[in-house]
Amino acid sequence: MEAAINLIWENSYGSTSVDAICAKAKVKKGSFYYFFASKSDLAVAAMEDNWQTKQADLDRVFSPTIPPLERLTNYFNRVLECQEALQKEKGYVLGCPLFTLGCEVCTQDQAIRGKVEEILNRYLKYLETTIRDAHEQRLIVAPNAAFKAKLLFAYAQGVLTQARILNSLDGVREMSSGAMELLGVTQTAAAA
Numbered sequence: 001m002e003a004a005i006n007l008i009w010e011n012s013y014g015s016t017s018v019d020a021i022c023a024k025a026k027v028k029k030g031s032f033y034y035f036f037a038s039k040s041d042l043a044v045a046a047m048e049d050n051w052q053t054k055q056a057d058l059d060r061v062f063s064p065t066i067p068p069l070e071r072l073t074n075y076f077n078r079v080l081e082c083q084e085a086l087q088k089e090k091g092y093v094l095g096c097p098l099f100t101l102g103c104e105v106c107t108q109d110q111a112i113r114g115k116v117e118e119i120l121n122r123y124l125k126y127l128e129t130t131i132r133d134a135h136e137q138r139l140i141v142a143p144n145a146a147f148k149a150k151l152l153f154a155y156a157q158g159v160l161t162q163a164r165i166l167n168s169l170d171g172v173r174e175m176s177s178g179a180m181e182l183l184g185v186t187q188t189a190a191a192a
Helices: 001-011 017-027 029-035 040-061 068-090 096-103 108-138 145-166 175-183 187-191
Strands: none
Touching: 001 017, 001 040, 001 096, 017 029, 017 040, 040 068, 040 096, 040 108, 068 096, 068 145, 068 175, 096 108, 096 145, 108 145, 145 175
């Protein structure tokens, strides 16, 4: 599953063959078809597996014991760290694997589209809870935390998509400050 998600993320779903996945994973093609009926089934399972490995880190970053604006800053810093490490390893910016895959095949494969949507909604809940907490603590004005979270998430995903297209982390480096500006956070509140 790791081989599949990495190959699809680095290249594309269409250009990643079952043979390439099996070669990277060092398994025989027959083993692949024993566990998965298709590349689509593997992609769906790989996305879920990838989520499971990231969830514990997200739970730490978004812990309610951490002040809400600090949670957001920590999250955007983690995104930047991940993208920097991948750029150093691969030689280019990869952006978000879910948006990369979703943009490519969501109109052609409903199982993949559904799994991408499901996992993106999980990310969105972390942001929504954090924004709700920030509003309740009067750090921002966001009476509709769900709506504000969608705006923030769209901004972040747009930045990551541009980063992949431009092969530049400049926007990702500014994502945290851009998010705070989008939320209407003053310098004083951000420093608190």
